[in-house]
Amino acid sequence: MEAVLDQRALVLNRSWVPIDTTTVRRAMVWLCQGVAKVVEPETYEVHDFQSWSELSAARRDGPCLHTVSLSIRVPEVMMLTGYNGVPRKEVVFSRRNLYKRDGYTCQYCGTQPGSEELTIDHVLPKAQGGKSTWDNCVLACVECNKRKANRTPFQARMRLAKAPVRPKWHPLIALKVGRVRRCWERFISEIYWDTPLVPE
Ligand SMILES: [Zn+2]
Structure with missing residues (x-):
């Protein structure tokens, strides 16, 4: 149970833009609070706590979290229903x-x-x-x-090709590639793969 709660879930904003990852633990809290919904990565269906519980009960596949009264599928992709921003991270000077x-x-x-x-x-x-x-x-x-x-x-007496400036790329998320889960791939755009990895 411990390990499952510490797994990462991809976080999308309201426009389906990947902005971060979080733990399954926090994803479940958001789901219960109603600030985020679960995105079913195969079908793109969006579920609130109620419908996700029902789907979990109906399908009984994939890893589940078990409580006394219910068994719920582990969310892998979450959408923040009230947030549409893209947090800007400055490009790491590396x-x-x-x-x-x-x-x-x-x-x-x-x-x-x-x-x-x-x-x-x-x-x-x-x-x-x-x-x-x-x-x-x-x-x-x-x-x-x-x-x-x-x-x-x-x-x-040497000329620079151009004045050096900070690049204007916008890394969306910085996380270790080893942690990218297969089902996230369709949500993650090309820009993601150009994101500097941490730690540099
Ligand atoms: Zn040279």
Whole structure:
């Protein structure tokens, strides 16, 4: 029982957009409170506590939670009936995301030598007080990084392809891929697979 309650359920907003995951324990609380409904992942039927109990009693398949008086199927996908937002998470500043933002391309000479030959360049060098942030870090090939050394692009007479900024992707959920359940897949869009995984 303990393990089942700790399993994850996918959480959709009212527009069927996946926004998070939660524990089966909390999903059941929401269902009882009426703030969320269960989505049957095969049929897309949406059930409140009453109809989900009835369906559980009728079908008697899949993992169930048992109480003294009833047996109810474990919800795998929940929809928050009163919430239509998409929580925005900022894109994690990570090596992986920086490579992705810059398209595995040296931002000075435009070569794509492969990730092994790319380095992270501080536009305003650390030695001059430059920080490790989205707007101060770019990919540079080994050659360009060597050439630029501890200088600004201006000082080194090198031109950036574009001004570095934080990417405008909107990671919807960040969870370990190992925890994605098969029945969630149809609810999860392409954007999900581009989401940075945690921990980086
Ligand atoms: Zn280069």
